[in-house]
Amino acid sequence: MTAILRRGPSMARVVPYLPLGLFAVLGATLAYVMRLPCRNGGWNDQTATYTNFCYTDIYPLYFDRQLATQNPYFADVPFDKHVEYPVVLGEVMQVVAWIARWLEPGVTQEAIAAQAARFYDITVVLMGLCLVAGVLLMAAAAGPTRRWDAVWYALAPAVVLAAYINWDLVAGALSVGMLLAWARKRQVLAGVLLGLAIATKFYPLMFVGALFLLTWRTGRWRPFLVTMGYAAGVWLAVNLPFMVFAWDGWRRFYVFSQERGVDWGSPWLFFHNKGWPILGETDVSTLGMVSLALLCLGIAVLTLTAPRRPRLAQICFLALAAFMMTNKVWSPQFVLWLVPLAVLARPNWKPLALWQVAEVWYFFAIWLYLLNQAPLSRTDLGIGDDTYFTAVWGRVITIGIMMAFVVRDILRPDKDLVRQGGVDDQIGGVFDEAPDRFTLRSLAFR
Template identity: 80%
Template sequence: MTSTEARATWVTRAVPYLPLGLIAALGASLAYVVRLPCRTGGWNDQVTTYTNFCYTDIYPLYFDRELATQNPYFAAVPFDKQVEYPVVLGEVMQVISWISRALEPDRVAQAVRFYDLTVVLLGVSLVIGVLLMAAVAGPTRRWDALWYAISPAVVLAAYINWDLVAGALSMGMLLAWKQQRQVLAGVLLGLAIATKFYPLMFVGALFLLTLRTARWRPFLVTSAAAAGAWLAVNLPFMIFAWDGWRRFYVFSEERGVDWGSAWLFFQNKGWPVLGSGDVSVLGMASLVILCAGIAVLTLAAPRRPRLAQICFLALAAFMMTNKVWSPQFVLWLVPLAVLARPNWKPLVLWQLAEIWYFVAIWLYLVGQSPLDRDDLGIGDDTYFTAVWGRIITIGIMMAFVVRDILRPEKDAVRQAGLDDQTGGVFDGAPDRFTLAALVR
């Protein structure tokens, strides 16, 4: 094939993705518009921030983590001023802060510029993530990526935190795995875990399907590459900035129950056992139980589950048992929920619940101390309807995915004649180990 023919082939393949990229760019732009009331001065007043639903971590953390003056990992700053994120994300913040300081002499102007530059990065990450998701879904289901590109919950949550960076890396990992490029998949997975911790749940999904299919070499290569990539970016900080590096892990362990979590409801109601004690232990025990159920399901299903189905169930279990469930966590789950079960009815129900939670959390915070604006906010009971709305709707989606696994003929993806469009080496692989075979 000549270079001209190769270029023509590439263009032919890329053209169908262009509309998705443009729609994702529109979603990224709408997410910026949502926060304009804050960008023009609202961040300096919490009441204005909450009642305009335009809160973001990006602007205040520029000051609170002293990004304006020093590297938060290496500088001798108080423990509560260190960046509580894994190192890839922390250094992304640091690099953008350097650029902001070079462009603006005034600290307030620097913080606004820091926000703008971060939003550019996140908007690009959203576009890339959407295009990668479309490639993962395959030609017949490419348009399912619209859910990630422009769904209201994604637009509202896009710029609360830096989660879209990890989302792009995660979708890149799934695409590399689909194309059986295990080393690249592992590198992207390692970088994703070093950006946000939740992609670690994908390792368990890969392991379970490897156990069922006995495709061990690809799994081991990917795991080794992931561990190598994670160590490559973490080891310098572990050696030269131990206190700054461990901040994320100490914070995750010591953090109390926070907004959005079901555990907060139990504490609020004063329920024994569930509302007291070490919630870290309770959350971990609950997660282990759910993951054990997912493992049994994977190995007992009449037909090997699809990779996206197991990734979705594992990640949903992680979110539902966590001590905190921030509004932006919806960005973690949207691509996997759509890949696992592209049925619009439960997805719409869940999106409505996420929108209601997005509104409820800010109105609830308005009424809490130190603001105590009961005239503008909502009370406990109204807020917890939003908390349980998310839990119940995600639980409904999980139940449908479980049904699809137990009754593969109900799976919309497999009804289209596919086996596992995300599976890579698992696609079409025969069973080598199942619980039924073990019993026999």
């Protein structure tokens, strides 16, 4: 090791990241292994898919979104058969589909089945690389004193279980990369990555509010405006061609998001299922928007009244957790969104471990619950409503506990594990060590 470090400072900077990269490779490999029962034919049997807990959107969407023959946005198909994802993600799917067709040419049923399996394999490799990149970027953002916190992202049980359900790890790598760029005060790069992240999955939009609130408190408007300007420009640049030439395919994601009813994982499903007055009867989109607005207002008041400026990771975590808890759908893979921010916000293993237990229980519960639903209706294998909703509320409660601890750390900075190490804000960038320019407390004492 001494000989390696003598080769120069660049090697010395790289060496500490090698074990983390290997841990991420291990996590990606474990995620692949747990889906081998489906990869080896189980996807053709829905009961086997659920009993082996190896469901993924990747394989069936190759058929259902016409990826075997057409571009997912330009395809001449019914509106509800267009890809229901933002354009970066849809084009990632398209590129992988091209490669799969090149490796397994043909238009017969057997050839298309082989292409779908190849499409899954290539996508898994890409997602694995995104996980490795996300872990290394998170470690760099966390800083030398908390670098090893990134092991949570590499090997957390819920991450391994949910890694290949969908394409969320692409947005994860872009989002964590954006946070690192902001931490390094590279506002242009941060804006580019944020624009791409929002054009991949919509949840990074919640980071805009966190940046705005801390900008308001510190008065560092120029970096914020530069980042937002580039984010908006990049988002428009990648979306505009589809808006002009494939309007129906482009707007499918937005129409689907707006019209989608209450769905699996959401606490609103519990109220709907139980027929609660108001909560179970009011339009879920309205309930979700109002509740999210109230939580965001609370986060804003907290940010602008706290005795010391909160860290960026804390506000990003609170905003994203609020979004997930009030959304009308809460898929198992959404855990991938929150893990990096939860760890950066409060790297305490006990609440993180408790949350992971809840996420793991939900992962198994959702597939057992679906076994009990039509068209399968396997009551001998599945679970009922009451058991399933223990998993739904388990996630809500454990994330609520973590949010409460983060709020406590913001109100009592001496309890913040990160700041106890002599750090002000490890991903704050221009906010790090910045004095206050505006707080609600200052208004109260004028």
